Amino acid sequence: MTNSDDVGLERSSAQFSLSVLLQRKLEKLILDGELKPGDKLNELELSKxxxxxxxxxxxxxxxLCARGLAEAVRNRGVFVRTITPVEAFELYDVRAALFGLAGRLLTDRIDDAILKKLYDYVEDMDRLAQAQQYSDYYRTNLEFHDYLVRSAGNKMLVREYHSFVDRLHLCRMRGLVNSGALTISNRxxxxxxDAAASGNNQRAQETFFRHVARAKLRFRSSLEEAGLT
Structure with a gap:
């Protein structure tokens, strides 16, 4: 016989699992650009x-609000979050520090298998850049950076890094897709x-940090070209 407490726990667990699944689906819609910054998340429409x-x-x-991808506006509803240029610049600064740490840690863990996978990513992105397949490049670029950070072997770093990167997804595509930016970024x-494979922790940390700092400059330049700063 199942008591009422057990039934309540099962229902609570099922709802939790469903809400997590729905959260992931909504995240994908946001990160794929189907739901754009400023778009309202309509409960009724989404439930249908x-x-x-x-x-x-x-x-x-x-x-999603807790993760910084959406925001609740009183008496209006929940909207996909819009990141201001100032917020984006600050996110880039913190991401650079975390990414630099990832490079430093990765240097002590890198092996032939990790190297091969990383170079495979670079080859794929070169091909996508030449074909001007921006969306595919962007997805592969995200996978590449995610693999780098996870390969550093620090779970807390992965969690904190993703908390910043998730919010940057809301504005980062603009910084990548302009003339020559894809090729430069992949270089x-x-x-x-190469820096991680050198065994020099300091060199790797500086190279990883510099990559994000340069991405910030590309993002700033794209905003200036669009007259948004």
């Missing part, structure tokens, strides 16, 4: 789209791999 009740949708939206990727 995903074929679920509004409760798990509401919880998923709350989780820096190869420099980072």
């Amino acid at each position: 789209r995903f074929g679920t009740s509004r409760g798990p949708i509401r919880e998923a939206m709350q989780n 820096e990727h190869a420099e980072m791999i």
